[in-house]
Amino acid sequence: MPLKKIILHRLMMRMIDPFATSFGTMQDKEFFIIEALDTDGNRGFGESVSFPIPWYTEETVKSNKDIIEDFLIPILRDNEIEHPNEVFPLFGRLRGNNMAKAAIEGAIWDLYAKREGIPLATALGGEKTEIDVGISIGIQPTMDALLTKIDGFLSQGYKRIKLKIKPGHDVEMLREVRKAFPTTPIMADANSAYTLDDIAMLKQLDDLNLLMIEQPLQHNDIIDHAKLQKEIQTPICLDESIHSLYDAQKAIELGSCKIINIKVGRVGGLSESIKIHDYCKEHGIPVWCGGMLEAGVGRAHNVAITTLSNFVLPGDTAGSSRYWEKDIIKPEVVVEDGVIKVPTSPGIGYEIDEEALEEFRIQKIEYDL
Structure with missing residues (x-):
């Protein structure tokens, strides 16, 4: 792959609605679109998923730029790459910074698929022609507002509802939702808001027939999650605790979870995903693809990875219109009856909307390779 240039497009996009979790609330999303160009004029695109504040992982938008500029681009300059699977091992000499690594690797995967003339999903080994999707709903100001949102998304056909919880906004809220929607697939996402001192409360969730509770305990823990899983019937899904194949192996060995959420940015890219x-498929652990409030490029990568066979649970890859008045791709990602049809064009299968890219761009930096 004769790489010629990497371009960082720094964007600022405003979400339609504020998104609230136990971490905090966000509406303005700052991130990078990474463009990889080869000597034949082909263009591949990736997207960074870190936030401006290090509340999900230690990475930030600013740290991503520094790592890409100071370390990852020099590695690309010093090495010839024939296949995207070579990128993550090359970046492996640097610890952490998985979101920065994934952003670059994603652009190279897209470029590779375009050079081969095949969809990214095919390049990854995907089998599905369509994927089921769920919806993630942030903490709402009132119960009526929450129930109205859930009802609206279910009417659009979404296959699963994910609700954010935190201490003081958990069991009673979930009971009210379950009462209103007795058969709807529902999961709770705690974003590490609890400890083992909360076991008695967490046991109450067993009566609500939840699909899972996601990351109830510390973000870097697999020991206490194993203890908790022995005490509750509700399946635990690990998110923030899983940064690598090694983490997944140890979590499964310990019995820390029954489900794993794979986020491409969190684990360092598509190859590690x-x-x-x-590995999860071999050990009977179902997986699903989590979201990071991505714009169109990151959303397209999530669609592609979800075509792999063991992504058996609906992910968070909602349509573009869930988050943005205008996305940066065309056509936008569309959900019909809870399903996204996998694009068949080469690469990510969506074109960059150049006017939208320029409209939302606040910085552009080019690096020759």
């Missing part, structure tokens, strides 16, 4: 997917 495939390895985690394959």
Whole structure:
């Protein structure tokens, strides 16, 4: 792959609605679109998923730029790459910074698929022609507002509802939702808001027939999650605790979870995501693709990885209109009856909307390779 240039497009996009979790509330999303160009004029695109504040992982938008500029681009300059699977091992000499690594690797995967003339999903080994999707709903100001939102999304056909919880906004809220929607697939996402001192409360969730509770305990823990899983019937899904195949292996060995959420940015890219997917499949652990409030490019990568066979639970890859008045791709990602049809064009399958890219761009930096 004769790489010629990497371009960082720094964007600022405003979400339609504020998104509230136990971490905080966000409406303005700052991120990078990474463009990889080869000597034949092909263009591949990736997207960074870190936030401006290090509340999900230690990475930030600013730290991503520094890592890409100071370390990852020099690695690309010093090495010839024939296949995207070579990128993550090359970046492996640097610890952490998985979101920065994934953003660059994603652009190279898209470029590779375009050079091969195949959809990214095919390049990854995907089998599905359409994927089921759920919806993630942030903490709402009132119960009526929450129930109205849930009802609206269910009427659009979404296959699963994910609700954010935190201490003081958990069991009673979930009981009210379950009462209103007795058969709807519902899961709770705690974003590390609890400890083992909350076992008595968490046991109450067993009566609500939840699909899972996601990351109830510390963000870097697999020991206490194993203790908790022995005490509750509700399946635990690990998110923030899983940064690598190694983490997934140890969590499964300990019995820390029954489900794993694979986020491409969190684990360092598509290549590592495939390895985690394959290992979980071998060990009977279902996976699903979590979202990071992505714009169109990151959303397209999520669609592609979800075509792998063990992504058996609906992910968070909602349509573009869930978050943005205008996305940066065309056509936008569309959900019909809870399903996204996998694009068949080469690469991510969506074109960059150049006018939208320029409209939302606040900085552009080019690096020759």
